[in-house]
Amino acid sequence: MSRAALLVLADGRFPAGGHAHSGGAEEAVKAGRITGAASLEAFCRGRLHTVGLVGAALAAAAAAGADPVELDAAADxxxxxxALRGAARRLGRQLMRAARAAWPSDELDALAGEFPKGAHQPVVLGVTARAAGLGAQDAAYCAAYESVSGPATAVVRLLSLDPFEATGVLARLAPELDLMVDRAVAAGRAVPGEGVDVLPAASGPLLEIGAEAHAGWPVRLFAS
Amino acid sequence: MHLDHAHSAPSAVSADAQRPDGTRRALRIGLGGPVGSGKTATVAALCRALRDQFSLAVVTNDIYTREDAEFLLREAVLPPERIAAVETGACPHTAIRDDISANLEAVEDLEDEVGPLDLVLVESGGDNLTATFSKGLVDAQIFVIDVAGGDDIPRKGGPGVTTADLLVVNKTDLAPYVGSDLARMAADAKAQRAELPVVFQSLRSEAGVADVSAWVRARLAAWTA
Amino acid sequence: MGAGAARRVDGVTVSGVRATARIRARGDGRGGTSLPVLEGEGPLALRRTRGSGAEARVVLVGAMSGPLGGDHFAVEAEVEEGARLRVGSAAATIALPGQAKSEARYDVRLTVADGGELLWLPEPLISAGGSELYVTTRVELAATARLVLREEQVLGRVGEEPGRLGSRLTVRVAGRTVLDQELACGPGAPAGWDGPAVLAGRRAVGQLVVVRSKFTTHPVTARIVGEYAAVMPLAGPAALVSAVAPDGLLLRRVLDEALAELG
Structure with a gap:
């Protein structure tokens, strides 16, 4: 396996569409729930332990060889x-394109054939990690980090937040991210043997409700 | 299922001239340029000039996602199912150059849903002089500037002015009012672009978009040859 | 441990109460619903009340006494083919700290057969300061079963910080999971639960799940129904109303309004 492949996959410039998604930050900024670095940090922390954990566990499970079709249903x-299911599938499809160009693999082709309109992004991410010779932990780290780096980058653009402050937020979350990834990997690795019910299902009600509000805006900068 | 086939084929990479089912995909032409230079008006005029002869679709990348798409819808230049808007996360140049995945999805979805298409126009959100389209997304690009933006823009150059396959200097009818020197702009553009073509146009004149549309027709002829 | 056993104190450890209530609803063959099983236990008492039409109605009473730390309550309801059951509760359930320093559990298992209908509409669960409770609700529905399920959580009594409350709600239709949601709040929950991505300082959170086979072909339209409430079609013949509100009364209002619209 190539550890450097993880850097390629986790790079914010990996062309898989993430730059156009704010992870709910655009709605939270407009609603006044994110106003600066402190509330961005609280927002990211909430994401990390809810959709971040679920995404990381799904990615770990896919990387560990669990059936992606079942994982996709579990993600649904x-x-x-x-709105979030649609965004996750669009991002999955965009990631699929980049992944097949970067690490051609039969498993990616099969998944693309199974889900022509895209599977949930963390599932595609896990299969991509396999194709790149990476493991469940690598996949979980990627998913976990994306769950917070997306909103942080978006808030830099939305609030003109000092980018050094936003990066500081991400750095402060790193130890929590490590712990969360351990949980996600343990759950993800258990899936091939025990089924998808062992996956965490942590939810952020305001992320879901906010995503529906955002989807109804006539004018927005970010796709989600 | 057709879509299954399309996306399971291993060669579905951006710049392939063929669709995965073996048919030729549509020619894709990008239109970029600064805010307010007349990109959307040019797209609308091109659609009117070409729609009776060719199967067209448009992808817009506005900063505020749907604004350009809605202008085109209001003007009814194409049926709504032939116009798609891509959200760009406040970075329109990223969506046309660095991470083209959302635009490629939009183009391919249009081909799947309303195709076969002859031509897809991909309009960039108004950005700056450095914004250019990736070759993975479009086959040719048009850069639209206008005389009101300052007659020194061709001299300043930048990737859009220097490398676009066609440079359009728009709103020539305004030149006398804004003190722009068209001859100077033409000379500067020639210096920056050597043999690459430049069109001066006013959509208010009788000729309108004729020169640009002739250039697009030539491109289409070469694409389908 | 026997039915409704009192708290057992054996030296240093104090274990809680285990109690299970069971309901079985069956079509009576005359267009109504009978209740061949209606068994409460200890603090979980069940009363049949006057139903309307084909529906049998049951009220869960006495849940005020707990659950306390270490308690393990369970409610099992089964609706047979064609039967209709409505279950409510007489009052809110309040999770309280117990002598046992362990978590309390409350497990709800609901099963509805084809053509059956379950309206599961209990009063809210209130997480009192210092309490620790983990609630699981698992619903298994046959393909043509109908469900309306309300779950409301109020974090802390008035002016009080909440206890720790964890919950997981899983709904399966014809063996396929259409909803699986966990929420963890209060001291000791993963950080961020009170923040802008999860509850944003609001103290009441609720879900209303409606399952109808007609949603397969006619899904509900996603829409916002309050400041922080949305109606959402799930990936399956189900709809979810998810709401976050400053208090339990406002939460109920928005869920009631959404339910009235869903019909």
Whole structure:
């Protein structure tokens, strides 16, 4: 396995569409729930332990060889908001394109064939990690980090937040991210043997509700 | 299922001239340029000039996602199912150059849903002089500037002015009012672009978008040859 | 441990109360619903009340006494083919700290067969300061079963910090999971639960799940129904109303309004 492949996959410039998604930050900024670095940090922390954990566990499970079709259904059940399900599938499809160009693999081709309109992004991420020769932990780290780096980058653009402050937020979250990834990997690795019910299902009600509000805006900067 | 086939084929990479089912995909032309230079008006005029002869679709990348798309819808230049808007996360140049995945999805979805298409126009959100389209997204690009933005823009150059396949200097009818020297702009553009073509146009004149549309027709002829 | 056993104190450890209530609803063959099983236990008492039409109605009473730390309550309801059951509760359930320093559990298991209908509409669960409770609700529905399920959580009594409350709600239709949601709040919950991505300082959170086979072909339209409430079509023949509100009364109002619209 190539550890450097993890850097390629986790790079914020990996062309898989993430730059156009704020992870709910655009709605939270407009609603006044994110106003600066402190509330961005609280927002990211909430994301990390809810959708971040679920995404990381899904990615770990996919990387560990669990059935991606079952994982995709588990992701649907853990994502009540149709706007977020749609965003996750669009991002999955965009990631699929980049992944197949970067690490051609039969498993990626099969997944693309199974989900022509895209599987949930963390599932594609886990299969991509496999194709890149990475493991469950690598996949979980990628998913976990994306769950907070997206909103942090978006808030730099939305509030003109000092980018050094936003980066400081991400750095402060790193120890929590490590612990969360351990949980996600343990759950993800258990899936091939025990089924998808062992996956965490942590939810952030305001992320789901906010995503529906955002989807109804006539004018927005970010896709989600 | 057709879509299954399309996306399971291993060669579905951005710049392939063929669709995965073996048919030729549509020619893709990008339109970029600064805010207010007349990109959307040019797209609308091109659609009117070409729609009776070719199967067209448009992808917009506005900063505020749907604004350009809605202008095109209001003007009814194409049926709504032929216009798609891509959200760009406040970075329109990223969506046309660095991470083109959302635009490629939009183009391919249009081909799947309303195709076969001859031509897809991809309009960038108004950005700056450095914004150019990736070759993975478009086959040719048009850079639209206008005389009111200052007659020194061609001299200043930048990737859009220097490398676009066609440079359009728009709103020539305003030149006398804003003190822009068209001859100077033409000379500067020639210096920056050597043999690459430049069109001066006013959409208010009788000729309108004729020169640009002739250039697009030539491109289409070469694409389908 | 026997039915409704009192708290057992054996030296240093104090274990809690274990109690299970069971309901079985069956079509009576005359267009109504009978209740061949209606068994309360200890603090979980069940009363049949006057139903309307084909529906049998049951009220869970006495849940005020707990659960306390270490208690393990369970409610099991089964609706047979074609039967209709409505279950409510007489008052809110309040999770309180107990002598046992362990978590309390409350497990709800609901099963509805084809053509059956369950309206599960209990009063809210209030997480009192110092309490620790983990609630699981698992619903298994046959393909043509109907469900309306309300779950409301109020974090702390008035002016009080909440206890620790964890919950997981899982709904399966014809063996397929259509909803799986966990929420953890209060001291000791993963950080961020009170923040802008999860509850944003609001103290009441609720879900209303409606399952109808017609949603397969006619899904509900996603829409916002309050400051922080949305109706969402799930990936399956189900709809979810998710709401966050400053208090339990406002939460109930928005859930009631959404339910009235869903019909």
């Amino acid at each position: 059940a853990r994502t009540p908001s149709p």
